[in-house]
Amino acid sequence: MGTNIVCPWGFLAETVMPTTNMPPAQPILKARTFASVVSIPIEDVHLSQLPTPVVRGDKTYVKISEDLYQEQLKLFQNNLLGRLLLKKGSTPMKTGALKSCLEDAWRPTAPWNLVPIGKGYFDIHFNTEDDMRRAWGGGTCTLATGLFRLSKWTPDFKPGDVLPQTHAQV
Incomplete structure (x- = not known):
């Protein structure tokens, strides 16, 4: 049984499988x-x-194979991490409004995604390396409600981890 x-x-x-007169093949x-x-x-x-x-x-x-892991990491080569630092007393921005402000500043040529990952951090997915480099080269974006700082994308990033300063404030 x-x-x-x-x-x-x-x-x-x-x-x-439905039963038949013949024994089922393994x-x-x-x-x-x-x-x-x-x-x-x-x-x-x-x-x-x-x-x-x-x-x-x-x-x-x-468990996944190292080859598969490395292959999947290639999908993130055009990604950046962003952190929204709001001014004291300012109203939090919705993701759509933030994306619109950043789109005006960066002027990307291809579609891109802004994914909130918690604690003011965002994963930024660019479809082209040129768009990623244009955003990265622009450095920190000054918005009406605060600053949007960029960092290089790293695997296994967790919101709340301390990221190194990647652009000097002049």
Whole structure:
């Protein structure tokens, strides 16, 4: 008698095959990377194909290959980190209003994204290196409500970490 596994995510549950007179063939399942699993249709994923996660305390870790990690880091080569420093008593800016002010200052040629990551920090995704260099070369932006300081993007950045000063105030 088999054990029934209850799984709230359909793509993790094993597929139930209809019974026939012939014994079912045992499929050969090859371990997949996390990225390859999430890029295919949900119904094609078996629990045995996922990498085994490691739980340490309240965090779950999934091992990925160094090659995949380096490949994904290349996607962030045109990114910067920004920090919005508001003047005392000024009203906080919404992300859309901040993006509009920065767009006027930087005049990018391609679409770009401003992603809030907490504590006044923003991840800035540029589609072209020229746009990133233009923003970086402009240094700190003076806004009506405060300053927007730029720093080089670093992997594993956490809001609240102290970033080095990258532009001198003259």
